Amino acid sequence: MWMHKVSRVGALVMGALLLSCAKEGARTSGPSNELLVVGYDREPDTLNRFSTHILEDVQTCVIEGLVTNDEQMRVVPLLAERVPTLENGDVVLRPDGGMDVTWKIRPGIKWHDGVPFTSADVKFTVDAINSPDYNPESTDGFDRITSVDTPDSLTAVVHYKEPYAPYELQFVRGALPKHLLAGRNIDQAQDYNRKPLGTGPYRVAEWKTGEYILLERVPDYWRGAEYPRIKRIQFKFIPNTTTRVNQLASGEAHIVALVPWDQYRRLKDTPGLKIHQMMGNSYEHITLNQRRVVAFQDVRVRRALTHAIDRELIARTILDSLAPVIHGPIQPLSWAFTDSVRTYPFDKAAAASLLDEAGWKDSNGDGIRDRDGKPLSFTLLTQAGFAIRESVSQAVQRMLKDVGVDMKVQLVDGTSISSLWFEGNFDAMLHWWHMPADPEITLFFASDRTPPAGRNINYVNDAALDRVMYASDREIDQTKRRKLLVEAQQLLAELAPEIPLYNVTRLDGVPSTLKGFKGNPTNTGVFWNVWEWELP
Amino acid sequence: MTATLRRILQAVPLLLLISILVFALIHLAPGGPLAIYLENPNVTPADLERLRRSLGLDRPLPVQYLSWLAGFVTGDWGFSFSDGRPVMTRILERLPATLELVTASLVVALLITLPTGVIAAVRRRSAVDRAIVTLTVAGISLPAFWFGLLLQLVFAVWLGWLPSSGRTSLLSSGFGDRLQHLVLPATVLALLHAAAWTRYLRSAMGQVLSQRFVLAARGRGLPERRVRYHALRNALLPFATVVLLDAAIMVSGAVVTESVFAWPGLGGLFTEALARRDYTVLMAFLMLSSTAVVVLNLVADLSYRLLDPRVRS
Numbered sequence: 001m002w003m004h005k006v007s008r009v010g011a012l013v014m015g016a017l018l019l020s021c022a023k024e025g026a027r028t029s030g031p032s033n034e035l036l037v038v039g040y041d042r043e044p045d046t047l048n049r050f051s052t053h054i055l056e057d058v059q060t061c062v063i064e065g066l067v068t069n070d071e072q073m074r075v076v077p078l079l080a081e082r083v084p085t086l087e088n089g090d091v092v093l094r095p096d097g098g099m100d101v102t103w104k105i106r107p108g109i110k111w112h113d114g115v116p117f118t119s120a121d122v123k124f125t126v127d128a129i130n131s132p133d134y135n136p137e138s139t140d141g142f143d144r145i146t147s148v149d150t151p152d153s154l155t156a157v158v159h160y161k162e163p164y165a166p167y168e169l170q171f172v173r174g175a176l177p178k179h180l181l182a183g184r185n186i187d188q189a190q191d192y193n194r195k196p197l198g199t200g201p202y203r204v205a206e207w208k209t210g211e212y213i214l215l216e217r218v219p220d221y222w223r224g225a226e227y228p229r230i231k232r233i234q235f236k237f238i239p240n241t242t243t244r245v246n247q248l249a250s251g252e253a254h255i256v257a258l259v260p261w262d263q264y265r266r267l268k269d270t271p272g273l274k275i276h277q278m279m280g281n282s283y284e285h286i287t288l289n290q291r292r293v294v295a296f297q298d299v300r301v302r303r304a305l306t307h308a309i310d311r312e313l314i315a316r317t318i319l320d321s322l323a324p325v326i327h328g329p330i331q332p333l334s335w336a337f338t339d340s341v342r343t344y345p346f347d348k349a350a351a352a353s354l355l356d357e358a359g360w361k362d363s364n365g366d367g368i369r370d371r372d373g374k375p376l377s378f379t380l381l382t383q384a385g386f387a388i389r390e391s392v393s394q395a396v397q398r399m400l401k402d403v404g405v406d407m408k409v410q411l412v413d414g415t416s417i418s419s420l421w422f423e424g425n426f427d428a429m430l431h432w433w434h435m436p437a438d439p440e441i442t443l444f445f446a447s448d449r450t451p452p453a454g455r456n457i458n459y460v461n462d463a464a465l466d467r468v469m470y471a472s473d474r475e476i477d478q479t480k481r482r483k484l485l486v487e488a489q490q491l492l493a494e495l496a497p498e499i500p501l502y503n504v505t506r507l508d509g510v511p512s513t514l515k516g517f518k519g520n521p522t523n524t525g526v527f528w529n530v531w532e533w534e535l536p
Numbered sequence: 537m538t539a540t541l542r543r544i545l546q547a548v549p550l551l552l553l554i555s556i557l558v559f560a561l562i563h564l565a566p567g568g569p570l571a572i573y574l575e576n577p578n579v580t581p582a583d584l585e586r587l588r589r590s591l592g593l594d595r596p597l598p599v600q601y602l603s604w605l606a607g608f609v610t611g612d613w614g615f616s617f618s619d620g621r622p623v624m625t626r627i628l629e630r631l632p633a634t635l636e637l638v639t640a641s642l643v644v645a646l647l648i649t650l651p652t653g654v655i656a657a658v659r660r661r662s663a664v665d666r667a668i669v670t671l672t673v674a675g676i677s678l679p680a681f682w683f684g685l686l687l688q689l690v691f692a693v694w695l696g697w698l699p700s701s702g703r704t705s706l707l708s709s710g711f712g713d714r715l716q717h718l719v720l721p722a723t724v725l726a727l728l729h730a731a732a733w734t735r736y737l738r739s740a741m742g743q744v745l746s747q748r749f750v751l752a753a754r755g756r757g758l759p760e761r762r763v764r765y766h767a768l769r770n771a772l773l774p775f776a777t778v779v780l781l782d783a784a785i786m787v788s789g790a791v792v793t794e795s796v797f798a799w800p801g802l803g804g805l806f807t808e809a810l811a812r813r814d815y816t817v818l819m820a821f822l823m824l825s826s827t828a829v830v831v832l833n834l835v836a837d838l839s840y841r842l843l844d845p846r847v848r849s
Contacts, residue, residue, distance in 0.1 A: 412566075
């Protein structure tokens with residue numbers, strides 16, 4: 001009796017559920033100028049660009065920098081009238097060894113509340129970041145600024161205590177509004193951190209925790225009343241990659257940036273969807289920790305390992321030809337890139353003879369080379385749950401085995417891996433670096449930049465390389481700086497401190513009807529030119 | 537009454553012990569709240585040191601624990617390392633979504649479990665019973681994330697009937713929209729639990745049915761329906777304990793289902809906090825779920841007294 005009642009109620013509820021589903025039918029609307037839905041991989045921590053870490057897609061739509069990075073990673077003016085350089089006289093090297101950079105702000109820019117954007121905001125930003133009361137993510141570069149002068153409301157003169165080559169990107173994150181934040185605790189200014197005041201084409205309409213951020217166009221954007229053309233943009237937080245891709249496939253999300261390579265084949269023929277493909281500014285490589293593994297201190301061993309890995313085969317098979325093989329840390333998109341460096345094509349014989357030369361021979365016939373009774377053996381650390389990395393590790397393991405090198409693979413979660421490399425607690429590591437838009441590489445290879453002072457976790461120590469890299473950091477003239485960086489890349493290729501594998505190609509899923517999408521390889525993200533995007 | 541009070545008092549040292557263990561464990565795990573900052577090459581060593589101090593991570597661990605404990609018991613749960621907002625706010629804003637999902641799943645799971653469990657017990661070794669048992673084995677073995685993604689593929693991508701994830705949509709709001717978003721995650725969670733519960737109810741009821749009082753009742757000519765009713769009431773006692781404890785774990789532990797369906801509940805918050813080693817949020821969350829388990833355990837014990845006269849005396 002009781003049981004029957006229960007099952008009858010159950011049937012009713014189920015029926016109601018199904019009915020309500022069927023009623024709605026096709027439940028998605030295509031992308032239009034009314035609404036663009038972004039499937040986003042995480043919920044931002046804060047929308048304050050100076051406090052957040054790494055991805056700034058939402059912020060890019062709201063807050064504009066004095067400059068931005070375009071799709072070719074070039075530095076282009078945004079709120080500034082022009083990019084300061086030595087040639088146009090806006091950068092001056094002082095006789096006392098310091099440097100002055102003059103920023104001229106575009107006239108007529110207003111914050112979203114109508115207050116004019118001025119050089120006082122730029123000065124306030126520098127002072128806030130350098131003040132002990134505020135905890136931004138990074139003070140890099142700002143810590144070299146001694147003061148900012150504001151001769152007029154549209155001119156800010158930034159005084160550096162020494163030449164600082166990446167000065168162009170100092171204000172890529174924009175500025176903090178002085179009239180809103182002066183005298184306040186910025187870390188705790190939740191009104192600003194959750195709904196920041198900007199000058200960009202959009203403002204935050206709603207932040208529904210755990211679900212989405214909704215942006216709406218501002219009525220009087222400075223580029224003209226017709227911009228931006230898309231009225232609302234919704235960033236939906238979908239941390240699970242497969243779910244995000246499912247949303248893209250079902251049309252519930254219109255844009256998903258950084259689609260995993262192994263989903264490319266599944267998505268490429270989805271109607272209404274285009275997979276935008278472009279080179280990234282990150283490179284996957286195998287770090288060889290010379291401090292932990294004595295064998296890695298011999299350049300012949302490092303070169304042999306590079307020769308032993310068939311990178312082209314890995315790129316063709318595991319990476320589905322989506323990511324090209326590269327030979328160094330500076331990526332082809334950068335103005336400092338050169339391909340005239342020594343390369344190490346797949347060559348088992350060359351690898352074997354280099355290892356023989358270095359004294360590593362298989363003396364006991366177990367298939368593994370040894371020297372002084374010790375086998376040539378190490379452990380490769382890489383991220384668990386990252387299918388492509390797991391496959392690449394296995395391929396590398398097999399290829400090294402072929403030349404008598406024993407490599408074990410250890411998988412660790414992403415957060416743990418960061419602290420392991422930071423402490424230098426690994427033999428070798430398969431990972432990528434997201435390179436800064438500015439081609440500074442001192443941080444990664446200078447002998448005095450081992451952790452915690454930097455990320456030279458190969459523990460490479462080469463005086464000539466140090467000299468060239470540090471000279472490049474102090475060189476403001478781009479032509480001269482490039483010469484130094486080319487030399488640094490050539491030295492690096494000779495030293496082979498790590499095994500470069502491939503460029504991390506970006507795949508962005510966008511509506512096929514979207515006009516104006518250009519992509520972007522830097523932290524600025526693909527929304528850098530959202531003001532000119534247009535949908536039918 | 538005093539017995540009840542004693543049980544409640546016993547829970548306090550237990551929770552204290554749990555808090556020490558949890559604190560030690562999350563700090564023992566490699567990687568800390570600053571690990572994510574290492575991804576950005578522009579974060580300098582001086583920045584890391586400054587951030588460490590600002591989060592209070594430079595103090596000795598026992599000091600950190602005691603200051604956390606003092607805050608926690610007085611209702612000051614601190615600020616999230618990730619977005620700087622109060623931990624209490626972050627947890628409270630996520631709670632309704634989780635309660636909604638758990639309630640819906642509980643209802644659906646019970647609607648499935650009660651009839652199937654009873655039928656399987658009553659028709660033991662029949663074809664129906666075997667079918668039910670086979671299905672429960674399948675249900676228990678299904679990994680939640682795989683099953684969830686499969687349902688998404690079928691009902692959202694191929695058929696387009698239901699939203700694949702999320703809790704609301706911008707375009708069509710209202711009750712119908714909410715219900716649609718609830719269907720897939722609630723189904724996954726419900727089926728996984730229903731499978732285990734059905735087996736449990738089947739064996740609990742089977743045991744009762746083989747007891748002598750059932751034989752006696754049948755011997756006295758009681759209608760079979762009344763006999764089964766009495767058997768079910770007796771079988772529900774242990775069953776209720778299992779359901780209550782599972783509900784406590786569901787509130788804190790729908791982690792997989794919530795993250796697969798981008799459900800804005802506590803499970804998602806936990807995953808995010810774990811990845812960022814957001815210690816303050818992790819501590820509050822883990823303490824709340826431990827407390828929920830301890831409290832519901834207590835409730836289960838007390839409800840025994842209500843449902844079973846033998847325990848009451």
